Amino acid sequence: MESVEVVDGPTTWRLERAFFASNWTCIWGRGCCGIEDVSAPDLHRGCCSVGAQMANAEEGMHISAVAAMLDPDRFQFHAEAQANGVFRDEANTATAIVDGACIFLNRPDFAGGKGCALHLGAIDDAESPIGYKPLVCWQVPMLISETSCDDGQTEVNIRRSTRADWGPGGETMAWWCTDDDNPDAFVGEVPAVDALSDELRHLLGDRVYESARAKLLGDDHSNHTD
Numbered sequence: 001m002e003s004v005e006v007v008d009g010p011t012t013w014r015l016e017r018a019f020f021a022s023n024w025t026c027i028w029g030r031g032c033c034g035i036e037d038v039s040a041p042d043l044h045r046g047c048c049s050v051g052a053q054m055a056n057a058e059e060g061m062h063i064s065a066v067a068a069m070l071d072p073d074r075f076q077f078h079a080e081a082q083a084n085g086v087f088r089d090e091a092n093t094a095t096a097i098v099d100g101a102c103i104f105l106n107r108p109d110f111a112g113g114k115g116c117a118l119h120l121g122a123i124d125d126a127e128s129p130i131g132y133k134p135l136v137c138w139q140v141p142m143l144i145s146e147t148s149c150d151d152g153q154t155e156v157n158i159r160r161s162t163r164a165d166w167g168p169g170g171e172t173m174a175w176w177c178t179d180d181d182n183p184d185a186f187v188g189e190v191p192a193v194d195a196l197s198d199e200l201r202h203l204l205g206d207r208v209y210e211s212a213r214a215k216l217l218g219d220d221h222s223n224h225t226d
């Protein structure tokens with residue numbers, strides 16, 4: 001996999017060139033077929049049908065706190081959340097599933113607005129959805145891995161997730177939006193590095209983001225790794 005590389009002090013950032021220079025864009029609600037074994041674009045479940053894993057206990061507490069602030073008119077399963085909580089287990093490791101998808105996913109017929117109730121809450125509050133949603137949700141379909149080296153350096157690789165990254169169920173999914181052989185989600189009007197700019201700026205910081213973007217979209221391909 002070819003990557004562009006930006007060295008920033010003790011951290012070396014690598015971004016998958018083919019993905020971030022492509023015109024991939026999230027097409028949730030615009031043809032996304034979901035991640036189940038049967039293609040279901042009309043259900044608008046996107047990749048929310050399995051719920052969201054919490055990164056750690058702190059994230060579980062944070063999502064609980066955000067959920068408690070959501071306007072019931074914008075959160076379809078508010079009553080369910082009040083009755084049984086927003087997690088599927090007592091350790092709060094993953095969000096609950098209601099009617100085949102994440103408890104936070106408002107369905108297409110919900111009068112308060114379809115889509116992630118956490119995302120809608122952030123928009124209502126004029127805040128970034130990054131601060132309201134589980135990490136796994138705002139990072140998808142990016143996959144981030146970090147390696148600490150013996151010399152004190154840290155390497156961070158950011159690439160698209162693939163079917164293999166979903167584990168045993170990945171191969172049977174009817175569709176996955178980053179598949180190279182399926183053009184459905186490669187329809188953005190801007191490169192993926194721009195479509196995902198808020199998320200990447202949050203991860204990399206503005207200066208590293210701008211440097212990585214210039215290497216992805218510029219003519220100079222000299223600084224890359226294979």
Ligand code: SF4
Nearest residue numbers: 026027032046047177
């Ligand atoms: S990230 Fe991919 S699977 Fe998830 S909602 Fe967007 S297009 Fe669909």
